[in-house]
Amino acid sequence: MSKTILYARVSTADQTLEHQKTQAEAAGFAVDAVVSDHGVSGVSTRLRDRPEGKRLFDMLRSGDTLVVRWVDRLGRNYQDVTDTIRELMRQGVVIRTVINNMTFDGATTDPMQEAVRDALIAFMAATAQAQAEATKEAQKAGIEAARADKTRYRGKKPSYDRKAFEMVQNMSAQNAGTSEVAKATGLTRQAVIRIRKDPAAAEAALTRWGM
Known part of the structure; x- marks a missing residue:
């Protein structure tokens, strides 16, 4: 019997597990099981290398549906995300997103539909990585600005103790x-x-x- 599994990756900067589950249910998904990783980087850690990501691969079978809020929950590394989605599709798993209600199904054999699907996967994965890089740069700039402001506020260090x-x-x-x-x-x-x-x-x- 096929099942619907929600995968959620939760970090300090992103939505909570409960929020992601509520969003999925509100979008009409009847979730049979929830798998989640907490505090794991989507940039440096592949889905297969995450504690619960490994379990997710073991759970999924042909005919199952994997639901994610968006592809950035699978990861924020272009190569990892595209490889993951294509591998799951080859196994007969359908990937669906809560945001924009996107469906990635490997069952199609029409070349044009395959081309559109693959291009969309590549675009969404690239966007996820670009957003991660932009966030990292913004955080870096914010830290540097804060340090500069702190130094200006403190003034020149006294020459005496x-x-x-x-x-x-x-x-x-x-x-x-x-x-x-x-x-x-x-x-x-x-x-x-x-x-x-x-x-x-x-x-x-x-x-x-x-x-």
């Missing part, structure tokens, strides 16, 4: 001269003058840098 700052404060309270303080702390005269001029700002700089 907290021990030197406290020595400047203590010696200044004893009316020590600038040159004497600089020699004792190892700071430049300019640094000593800046600390003496605005000790609150000097203290704040140390705090911003966690010093």
Whole structure:
């Protein structure tokens, strides 16, 4: 007896398993079983190499239907996705997507229909990989921007540490001269003058840098 299996890949950035199952049922799929992988990369890990992906291949038989929210759940690597879909079709498995209600069936023998189907598979797999690469680049840019903003917010790192700052404060309270303080702390005269001029700002700089 043929069965309908929903495969869901769940990552921190994507929809939850329950959401994917609810979407499939709302689209009219009567799901007999759900197989899901959690926290597995669709870019670097082939479907066959995922813990539950292996089980999925063992479960599927000719005449079964594999349902996925979209082809990116199978993976985000062009070669892996296209190879997976074609292998399953050769085994007699029908692949259907919840989004856009796409159907990939290896039963067709019409050359034109095969060409259209294969071109569509290639396009969707390429789109999935392109989206993954775009997301990765956006995340990288965001991290770099955040680092830059943090550095600008913190300002220039102080040339003195907290021990030197406290020595400047203590010696200044004893009316020590600038040159004497600089020699004792190892700071430049300019640094000593800046600390003496605005000790609150000097203290704040140390705090911003966690010093």
